[in-house]
Amino acid sequence: MYPAPFEYSAPTTLEEATALLAELGDEGRVLAGGQSLLPMMKLRLATPGHLVDINRIPGLDRIEHVDGHLQIGALVRHADVVDSQEIADASPLMASTAPWVADPLVRNRGTVCGSVAHCDPEGDWNSVMLALGAEVVAASRHGERVIPIEDFVVDYFTNSLQAGEMVTAVRIPRGDAGTAGKYLKLERKVGDYATVGVATHLRIDGGTIVEAGIGLTSVGPRNIKAREAEAMLVGEAPSSELFAEAARAAALASDPASDVRGPADYKRAVVEAYVRRGLEACVRQISEEG
Amino acid sequence: MRVDVTINGEPRSAEVEPRTLLVDFIRTHLGLTGTHVGCDTTSCGACTVILDGKPVKSCTVLAVQAHGSELRTVEGLRQNGRLHPIQAAFKEHHGLQCGFCTPGMMLVGAALLEKNPAPSEEEIRWELSGNLCRCTGYMNIVEAIKAAGAGSAGDAVGEDLGAAESVAAAEEMEAHA
Numbered sequence: 119m120y121p122a123p124f125e126y127s128a129p130t131t132l133e134e135a136t137a138l139l140a141e142l143g144d145e146g147r148v149l150a151g152g153q154s155l156l157p158m159m160k161l162r163l164a165t166p167g168h169l170v171d172i173n174r175i176p177g178l179d180r181i182e183h184v185d186g187h188l189q190i191g192a193l194v195r196h197a198d199v200v201d202s203q204e205i206a207d208a209s210p211l212m213a214s215t216a217p218w219v220a221d222p223l224v225r226n227r228g229t230v231c232g233s234v235a236h237c238d239p240e241g242d243w244n245s246v247m248l249a250l251g252a253e254v255v256a257a258s259r260h261g262e263r264v265i266p267i268e269d270f271v272v273d274y275f276t277n278s279l280q281a282g283e284m285v286t287a288v289r290i291p292r293g294d295a296g297t298a299g300k301y302l303k304l305e306r307k308v309g310d311y312a313t314v315g316v317a318t319h320l321r322i323d324g325g326t327i328v329e330a331g332i333g334l335t336s337v338g339p340r341n342i343k344a345r346e347a348e349a350m351l352v353g354e355a356p357s358s359e360l361f362a363e364a365a366r367a368a369a370l371a372s373d374p375a376s377d378v379r380g381p382a383d384y385k386r387a388v389v390e391a392y393v394r395r396g397l398e399a400c401v402r403q404i405s406e407e408g
Numbered sequence: 409m410r411v412d413v414t415i416n417g418e419p420r421s422a423e424v425e426p427r428t429l430l431v432d433f434i435r436t437h438l439g440l441t442g443t444h445v446g447c448d449t450t451s452c453g454a455c456t457v458i459l460d461g462k463p464v465k466s467c468t469v470l471a472v473q474a475h476g477s478e479l480r481t482v483e484g485l486r487q488n489g490r491l492h493p494i495q496a497a498f499k500e501h502h503g504l505q506c507g508f509c510t511p512g513m514m515l516v517g518a519a520l521l522e523k524n525p526a527p528s529e530e531e532i533r534w535e536l537s538g539n540l541c542r543c544t545g546y547m548n549i550v551e552a553i554k555a556a557g558a559g560s561a562g563d564a565v566g567e568d569l570g571a572a573e574s575v576a577a578a579e580e581m582e583a584h585a
Contacts, residue, residue, distance in 0.1 A: 119448055126409065126426035126472055149473075156468050157450055169426070171473060197462070221538030223453060223516070226462040227469065308537040309451060 121159035125168040132178075132257060132286065135170055140259040140282040142168050148284045149173075150192055153220065153228035154236045170284075178286065181205060187289040189255070192232070196225035208292050210403060211299025211319050211331075215246050218301060221309040231285045234270075237277045237340065240311035244271050244341035245333030246301060247288060249317040255287040262286070274339045296328075297321045298403035302392040303335070306379065312336040313379040314388040316368075318396030320351070322404050327351045332364070332393060337372035337385055344368035347393065356401050358394075365393035411475045415440070416484030424471045431455040433471035434481060442482040442511050446540075453539030456512030457481050463512075463519045465538070482511035485518065494518045494556045503552030505543035512539050517553040526557050 129135040139146045147166035149155060150173065158164040172178060172192060179193040181204050188208040190199070199205050199216035206213045219225055219233070219242050233243040234254065246252075247267040254265045256279055265278060267288075272278050279285070293299075299319040303312045315335030321328050330351035332344040347367040354360050374385035412421040415438060422437035434443050434457065446454030448467050455466040458480035485492035494514045497503065504510040513536065520527055520535045527535070532553050533546075541549060 120429070121427045123425065123427055126470070128472070128475075149470075152470070152473070153450065153468055156470070160448070171470075173473060221453075222535055223456060223463050223465050223538040224450060224468075227464050 119160040121156070122162060122165045124159075124166055126171065127168065128171040128174045130174050130176075132175055135172055135175060135284065136257055136259045136282070138168075138170050139284055142170070143281045146170055146282075148235075150232040151195060151228035152232075153224045154232065154238065154241075172284070183292065184289065186292055187253070188292050189287045189289040190230050191287050192229060192285055194230050196220065196228050196230060196233075197222070199230060200225065209250065209290055209299060210293070210297070211246055211250060211301060211317055212290070214299065215242055215301035215317065218242065218303045218305075218315075224309070231288050234267075234288050235277055235279070235285045237271055237273070237275050239274060239338060239340045240336045241341070242301065242303065242312065242315050242317075242335055245315055245317040245335040247271075247290070247333070248341055248343040249299070249319040249331030249333035250290045251331065252288055252290045254285055255289060256283045257286045258283040264289075268343060271340055294321065296323050296404055296407075298400035298407075299331075300396045300399040300403070302396050302399075304388055304392070311379075314374070314385050314392060316389060316392035316396050318393060318400055320356075320397065320400040320404070322356065322401070325355055327354055327356060330364075332368050332396075334368065334372050334389060336379075337374040337389055339373070342371055342373070344371040344393070346371060351397075356397070358398075361394050361397040364397065365390045368393040409472050409475075411471050413474055413477055413479050415479040416481060426470065426472050428471040429467055430457070430459075430469040430471050430474050431466035433474070434466060434479070437471075440481055440483050444508055444511060446508065451540065452509070453512040453516070454509050456515050456539065458515055458519055461519075463516050480515070482514060485514060492518065493559070494521070494553070497552040497556035498549075501548050501552040501555055503545070503549045505541075505545045509539060509541045509543075513541065513549050517549075517556065520553065521557050524557075527553070529554065 145167035149169045149171045178191040180191045196219045233241045252267045254270045270278050301317050303315040312335045317333040319331035330348045332347050334342040347364040350364045369386045369390035372389045374382045376382045435441050444454040446452035450465050450468045456463050457466045460477050494517050532550050
């Protein structure tokens with residue numbers, strides 16, 4: 119299968135790329151890892167007139183500390199996250215997610231930012247970003263703006279970028295002491311979409327939960343931030359009763375559809391079990407940390 | 409657009425449309441048909457090639473994206489008419505049945521062994537998890553990679569291909585391209 123014909127440019131600077139995108143408007147589409155975009159183009163679900171390949175722009179492949187954040191550049195591949203010590207230190211949640219994204223060959227090519235921008239509700243990263251309170255850094259000819267992830271993820275395959283804008287990085291708050299996270303994913307086989315995925319993030323200070331994040335994959339028209347469940351946790355001491363209650367609230371926030379991967383009731387039950395297990399895993403991580 | 413690559417150590421180039429997939433560039437434009445097209449949907453790994461040191465699915469990379477890069481395909485495994493240890497191990501341990509997935513399996517195995525010369529069975533299975541064998545011959549594929557890593561592929565290691573038809577076919581193809 120071939121994609122429909124398109125024009126192709128491979129700029130070598132960000133300025134060149136944003137100038138091109140400004141000129142192209144809706145016809146322009148950024149190509150990074152291409153592991154979602156190219157299959158969609160082959161199926162003619164996407165028919166961009168002009169691809170702007172950003173792979174030749176230096177500097178976008180960095181994982182670096184910027185203003186108290188850990189910033190993941192637009193060309194950081196899933197495999198780079200698997201291998202990164204910075205990620206392991208700063209975000210146990212990201213570190214536990216990366217090995218479960220797609221398969222090893224796709225991880226060598228696909229990017230975190232590309233997955234974030236794609237806004238596929240069955241993608242893993244946006245649940246993680248919602249749980250962590252991440253921000254998306256977008257560049258255009260007019261400069262840069264920072265978009266909170268909750269404003270970025272709009273709907274099914276829809277983000278809030280404007281024409282002429284591209285994602286240059288996603289950034290997460292640096293994990294302070296007492297931070298833990300876990301991604302749990304039920305999949306039929308490697309490389310399949312998640313039947314259910316659950317991202318959990320906790321920070322505990324002096325026996326009290328001071329931060330809680332829960333993101334849900336494949337159980338709604340977009341990745342879901344389980345706000346009510348999060349709010350139940352903050353300010354409380356961790357306990358199995360509390361976690362069970364939060365897990366029930368998260369399951370209620372999910373909106374799964376029955377499909378080949380299972381009936382909706384089953385998926386909702388998996389959300390509940392995984393939220394509880396994820397939160398318990400976070401507490402174990404923190405107590406092991408000492 | 410012109411695409412220049414170094415493939416199996418040899419500089420090659422061709423003019424392609426931007427929408428040309430890397431796998432078609434390798435098979436059609438460069439005449440190296442050892443890389444297979446299986447599912448064409450990023451699922452099966454039959455089209456696996458090594459792009460700048462990393463195994464990727466070449467049905468999901470544009471040829472123009474590979475401009476200036478270094479590629480390695482199954483044809484690049486044999487050296488001076490001798491089987492690569494991974495090829496010898498696949499032969500000795502019956503790591504192939506129909507052979508369709510084999511180029512991808514061997515390249516993923518070879519890339520893994522370059523990174524980790526003595527992987528555990530679990531590490532091998534994890535690394536192979538993006539490659540499908542429709543004959544379901546996974547047991548022997550895993551055995552073969554393990555043997556190649558341990559350098560215990562026996563007498564077959566470095567075996568002379570001699571007059572094997574594959575050499576003649578490969579040379580004919582190289583001359584033809």
